[in-house]
Amino acid sequence: MTRLLTPDELESRLRELGAARYHNLHPFHRMLHSGRSSKAQVQAWALNRYYYQSMIPLKDASLIGRCEDPVLRREWRRRLEDHDGTDTHPGGIERWLKLTDGLGLARELVTSTRALLPTTRFAVQAYVHFVRERSLLEAVASCLTEMFSPQIISERMEGMLAHYDYITPETLSYFAKRPPQARRDAHFALDYVKRHARTPEQQQAVIDTLTFKCDVLWSMLDALHHAYVSPGLIPPGAFVPEG
């Protein structure tokens, strides 16, 4: 990049990137929400995605832990509450377990993470390390995929409820709560990067960050697709569906 973009040009570039590389374009996602996945494939997806959910508060806490601005810290703290819950409201991780419960997966199997695809673990840890090690601007920007998530979540909920009789509104309670939180978080992060990326290099770093994050999500679906769809090669030690 050679010239400074206006904040709105930067936003356009980010939206174009999402339109080209967000994981709603992955064949595994298309299968899942169009009802073409077997129950075993839905189980494998929920089991692996649990690890992503469970690590989100760690990446958020590490951002707060190196942020000197109390306003940003306070804003970001809401995300910890969203995922870890409060005394009176279960958080996103607990609601994700309602999905894996509903799919008939034993809690211990899910929460031990021992049956993960190794690629899931490496991709999620790449995300956590990225937030821990890069600039605060990049750490904030790494959640910009939330700009595109309300769309994917509504496709997923509608499709899964319509096509799978073992999926109920109760098991999908994670997704019912997420879109307004994601919209709020994405709005905040987008506004933040538009105001704080003030050089061409910083703007490029924001764009590269969104590319990285799209790669994380894509890599996770690639691994699921390879193991459980085509060619169906399950790596040693990973979840083997029953039957």
Added chain:
Amino acid sequence: MTRLLTPDELESRLRELGAARYHNLHPFHRMLHSGRSSKAQVQAWALNRYYYQSMIPLKDASLIGRCEDPVLRREWRRRLEDHDGTDTHPGGIERWLKLTDGLGLARELVTSTRALLPTTRFAVQAYVHFVRERSLLEAVASCLTEMFSPQIISERMEGMLAHYDYITPETLSYFAKRPPQARRDAHFALDYVKRHARTPEQQQAVIDTLTFKCDVLWSMLDALHHAYVSPGLIPPGAFVPEG
């Protein structure tokens, strides 16, 4: 694990693990050395594997950088020389580039790492982070896959020279040098873990480390297989072979 193994029992457990999970069992490796890979698949393998080679000295240096024993530091320093070379001897990374040169890949494409599969990057970074963050015992143990590498390298050299007319002893100079280095390194590391894993927990940590490292190598071949063999879904931004 409930009881302390003898050092030789520990070695047996490690050998069994390698026999079950080392990446010589992966279909991509079998294709590669049996001559069934297309040139594009060999290119994709060499391009992605370059990133692994290029990061090895970083993980070795981070081990040295937190090791208080000068004897171990001096021993480990040889690995830096093996990979980064000296004024008079090219190292492993330079010799790997002879392979990518011989395959007709532009140096800039390879060394920029911009065409990597995201999963390659995440798996290799997981290895680097592991060595940086875990105990010294685990950091040393993470190279135990070298116990099995002389075998895979000889299969690979013999198979590739026999089956691919664009592969010459010159392009395979990396592999010609590696087996004696790998044998020396593996012997040292195996002896080290047999002497230093003195509790059942430490022995389990060594076994878990070898499992982790086998997963790293397996995940890299899974990603190559998914993108370039079956189903042949290349992730956005990754290497697209010509033609």
